[in-house]
Amino acid sequence: MKKIIIKLNQTILVGVAGLFLLAGNVQAKSDIQKVYENNCASCHGSDHGGYLAPALNSETLKGRSPTALRTLIMTGSFETLMPPFYGRLKDAEIREMVKHLQSTAKQDNPPWTIKDMKASLKVYIKDESTLPSKPTYQIDSMDDLIGVAARGKYGRGKGSKAIFINSKTHKIVGEIETGTAAHIIDFDPANERWAYVKTDTAEVFKVDLYSMKAVRSIKTGFNGPALGVSRDGKYLMAGSFVPHNAIILNSDLEPLKLLELEGVDPDGKKVSSDSGMIIGTPFADIFAIALENAGQVWVVDLKEGFPITKIKNVGRHLHDAFLTHKGQKLMIASYDDSVVIAIDLKTRKIIKKLKAGCVPHVGGGAAVKVNGRTLGFGTNFGTCDNNTVVSVWDLDKMEVVKQIPVSGGTESPAAHANAPYVAVDIITKDRRARTIQLIDKKTLEVVKTLDVGGHAYFPEYSADGKFLYVSAGYAGDEVVVYDSHSLKKVASVQMESPAGIFSRGRVKYMTRGLSPDEME
Amino acid sequence: MTKLIMVLLLMAVVMSTAAQAASIYAGKAKAAEVCSQCHGVRATSSDAPFPPLAGRDEEYLKMALKQYRDKTRISDIMNNIAGSLTDRDINNIANYYSRLSK
Numbered sequence A: 001m002k003k004i005i006i007k008l009n010q011t012i013l014v015g016v017a018g019l020f021l022l023a024g025n026v027q028a029k030s031d032i033q034k035v036y037e038n039n040c041a042s043c044h045g046s047d048h049g050g051y052l053a054p055a056l057n058s059e060t061l062k063g064r065s066p067t068a069l070r071t072l073i074m075t076g077s078f079e080t081l082m083p084p085f086y087g088r089l090k091d092a093e094i095r096e097m098v099k100h101l102q103s104t105a106k107q108d109n110p111p112w113t114i115k116d117m118k119a120s121l122k123v124y125i126k127d128e129s130t131l132p133s134k135p136t137y138q139i140d141s142m143d144d145l146i147g148v149a150a151r152g153k154y155g156r157g158k159g160s161k162a163i164f165i166n167s168k169t170h171k172i173v174g175e176i177e178t179g180t181a182a183h184i185i186d187f188d189p190a191n192e193r194w195a196y197v198k199t200d201t202a203e204v205f206k207v208d209l210y211s212m213k214a215v216r217s218i219k220t221g222f223n224g225p226a227l228g229v230s231r232d233g234k235y236l237m238a239g240s241f242v243p244h245n246a247i248i249l250n251s252d253l254e255p256l257k258l259l260e261l262e263g264v265d266p267d268g269k270k271v272s273s274d275s276g277m278i279i280g281t282p283f284a285d286i287f288a289i290a291l292e293n294a295g296q297v298w299v300v301d302l303k304e305g306f307p308i309t310k311i312k313n314v315g316r317h318l319h320d321a322f323l324t325h326k327g328q329k330l331m332i333a334s335y336d337d338s339v340v341i342a343i344d345l346k347t348r349k350i351i352k353k354l355k356a357g358c359v360p361h362v363g364g365g366a367a368v369k370v371n372g373r374t375l376g377f378g379t380n381f382g383t384c385d386n387n388t389v390v391s392v393w394d395l396d397k398m399e400v401v402k403q404i405p406v407s408g409g410t411e412s413p414a415a416h417a418n419a420p421y422v423a424v425d426i427i428t429k430d431r432r433a434r435t436i437q438l439i440d441k442k443t444l445e446v447v448k449t450l451d452v453g454g455h456a457y458f459p460e461y462s463a464d465g466k467f468l469y470v471s472a473g474y475a476g477d478e479v480v481v482y483d484s485h486s487l488k489k490v491a492s493v494q495m496e497s498p499a500g501i502f503s504r505g506r507v508k509y510m511t512r513g514l515s516p517d518e519m520e
Numbered sequence B: 001m002t003k004l005i006m007v008l009l010l011m012a013v014v015m016s017t018a019a020q021a022a023s024i025y026a027g028k029a030k031a032a033e034v035c036s037q038c039h040g041v042r043a044t045s046s047d048a049p050f051p052p053l054a055g056r057d058e059e060y061l062k063m064a065l066k067q068y069r070d071k072t073r074i075s076d077i078m079n080n081i082a083g084s085l086t087d088r089d090i091n092n093i094a095n096y097y098s099r100l101s102k
Helices: A002-039 A066-075 A091-103 A114-120 B002-020 B024-034 B058-070 B076-082 B087-099
Strands: A145-150 A161-166 A171-177 A182-187 A194-199 A203-208 A213-219 A227-229 A235-239 A245-250 A255-260 A262-264 A270-272 A275-281 A284-291 A296-301 A308-311 A318-324 A329-334 A339-344 A349-355 A366-370 A373-378 A389-394 A399-405 A410-414 A421-426 A435-440 A446-451 A457-461 A467-471 A478-483 A489-494 A498-503
Touching: A002 A091, A066 A091, A114 A213, A114 A255, A145 A182, A145 A194, A145 A467, A161 A182, A171 A213, A182 A227, A182 A498, A194 A227, A227 A284, A235 A275, A235 A284, A245 A275, A275 A329, A284 A318, A318 A366, A318 A373, A329 A373, A349 A389, A349 A399, A421 A457, A421 A467, A457 A498, A467 A498, A478 A498, B024 B087, B058 B076, B058 B087
Parallel strands: A227 A275, A275 A318, A410 A457
Antiparallel strands: A145 A161, A145 A498, A161 A171, A182 A194, A194 A203, A203 A213, A227 A235, A235 A245, A245 A255, A262 A270, A275 A284, A284 A296, A296 A308, A318 A329, A329 A339, A339 A349, A366 A373, A373 A389, A389 A399, A410 A421, A421 A435, A435 A446, A457 A467, A467 A478, A478 A489
16 A cells, blocks of 8 residues: 555656646747747737748748848847847847747637626726816817827837827827837717827727827727728727728727628639728718728618628738728729729728729828819739839729829829828838829829938828928938928937828818818 | 149149049938948937947047958957948048937
């Protein structure tokens, strides 16, 4: 009996030791995965499948020199958002990371359920009635606010903020720390005091613009920029790349309905899809959402049960969109077939597919009225086959007017009813990335190139059209302000890695360039 | 004749100063290429472990870069980066950063 007990003890000991060993292994593995999650995932994707930045997994990094990868992590990559991790990660961690990335397959979609979302809701200010009843800073009109998504050099940390500027004085009036890189800022069309900020790690912040404080936040997924606000300000919808879903929230950021983004793509294959753009419209109580990989646009009615109308075979890889005709028509870009598709949100049918440039990325789009015509402007990421253009369409006739040659790939057009030029950002990764090109609304030709410096992108006009704001992005760390007529530089606002710029004026003119009075 | 010599001499003086004077524009271009990725333009990231360079003493910047280049001051990363800089680069960079306001 004694013997047996001893034996048993030994077995238990061995067992326990084994457990420790096992735990040690698991621990080590999850440690480096944690380092990935805390430093890399917001740009490269929580699933290692890529997001703003390339996918990092055993497939994509096959055959790459570990030394070269280690150097890249240490020094960062010039002309991209990749920061130097020297001094932030230990050399041993960087070496282990390279090994980890080269041996880890792209992960399955990690689950993030409605329950997880509910548990992630943070309330910073419980009683909204305690908030001030008017702005606590000097501003003529709340439309003069311009929000800038400052990414922060590392895409996270103290530099990651939503920064609000009074576009008449060019002074910062508020800063909201967002923890990770702010990506999208949407304003409540019905109540001027609210704005919503979405980060690259899919947190949504509700911001009180009067006190410049975050009121609440919720984590809606792991990665994904899509966010829309309904015309009455009562609903929000946020969509993710990881995992493949979208959530309808109320204005207290409480989750109401989760949509799994699955559909049959134009090749007849059933696919699970990233969430492309989500947009609310002044036309109706609906959201439109693009299923990137399924090539479908879903129209969600904001009523009992949130019924969905699915518009199929829209395009091969849908991404972003803009509205026209009082918000009844949606112009959506399809990356892979180089078209922009016009959709009627009333009949919920495709009107027409219009030729764009190479890899269209309309980035919020622009529309201007010239000589009785309403012209839509679409930027294009790509530069293939010398087809480097900004596309112009007649939005009434739904036909191509011109493909305007520009000096490189473009990401986002800005226009204003009171400004003479449509501004587009050249993003081709060389010295051209420092520039913004200006297209004359009347002649539809590039008439001027501004050398902003840094990686200049996301032009935006102030609500009165008098000033053009441009992010001198990473390597610039400032927002530069120009007079929109003389194109003279009038101000510089310092911040860390500014990206998207969003004027509150957008809720008035719906699409940039249209008149705020007519809302056409 | 004396006039011509005077003019030639003057030109020579002007040209030699031009050749030696540090160029703030060349410094800006070089800094964008080599330095600002870590040290920023006016400020570095609030989370970055790198010191900002804007508004620092010009002579100090020159000295530090030359020490890093000569490896009399040791830093694995700075020894590598400064190793690629010429005297002229160093003068230009120091000229540029020292004149930038923080």
